[in-house]
Amino acid sequence: MSQQQTKNCITLRGSAQILCEYLKFAINSVLFQRGLYPPETFKAEQQYGITLLLSEDPLIKDFLTNLLTQSEEWIVNKKVDKLSLIILNVATKEVLECWDFKVQYEDGDVALSKEKNETVSSKDLKKIKQEIRDVMLQIAATISYLPFLDCRCSFDVLVHAKPDCDIPEKWAEAKPVEITNAQNVQLKSFSTSLNKMETIVSYKLTD
Known part of the structure; x- marks a missing residue:
């Protein structure tokens, strides 16, 4: 039993990496399915037993790599409460x-x-990936009934970190996000048993 547990051992770093990998695919999935960028700028990749799409735009790739590399460090040190992907009307x-x-x-x-003298999880990686797959499928299903974005849109990602975090260069403090007349949809969550991640989408009801 001990050997089996050791094999499945997930560290705090490993858990943060699982969360950030999910965030990479989830953010890309929203950008693709909400039509923010042309479909031909995305490539298909197999992950969690399903086909997902990743942007090949160098600016988006760099932005997400920098964002998630920093977020991983903060998650390891329990400094992040949430990340928010916001979609804005450009005009x-x-x-x-x-x-x-x-x-x-x-x-x-x-x-x-x-x-082991460090905080670890013995949760089966296969089970975690199944939970993430369920969330990814739910994201795709949820997008189908969100309001149509009939204007040019851009996106940003806000990291809600503890006040004692050192803010990297080129990062700026952001104001709280407010959506007028908002509707919320709670999606499934997944857990590594070191971290639990919940996904919620809020959107503006069209007039």
């Missing part, structure tokens, strides 16, 4: 949609953590 700067990815911190496998 008016009004926020039309917000995807909140909430991070919760869990205790993992207490007995195994004691044995």
Whole structure:
């Protein structure tokens, strides 16, 4: 039993990497399915047992790599409450949609953590990937009934970090996001048993 548990051992770093990989695919999925960029700028990739799309635009790739590399460090140190993907009307700067990815911190496998002298999880990676796949499929299904974006849109990602975090160069403090007349949809969550991630989309009801 001990050998099996050791094989499935997920560290705090490993858990943060799982979350950030999910965020990469989830954000790309929203950008593709909400039509923010031309479909030909995305490439298909197999992940979690399903086909997902990733942007090949160098600016988007660099932006997400920098964002998620920093977020991973902060998640390892329990400094992030959530990340918010916001979709804005380019002309008016009004926020039309917000995807909140909430991070919760869990205790993992207490007995195994004691044995290893670090906080770890013995949750099966296959089970975690199944949970993530369910969330990804739900994101795709949810998008089909969100209001049509009939204007030119851009996006940004806000990281809600603890006040004592060092803000990297070229990052700026952002104001809280407000959507007038908002409707919320709670999606499924997944857990590594060290971190739980909840996904919620808020969108502006059309007049």
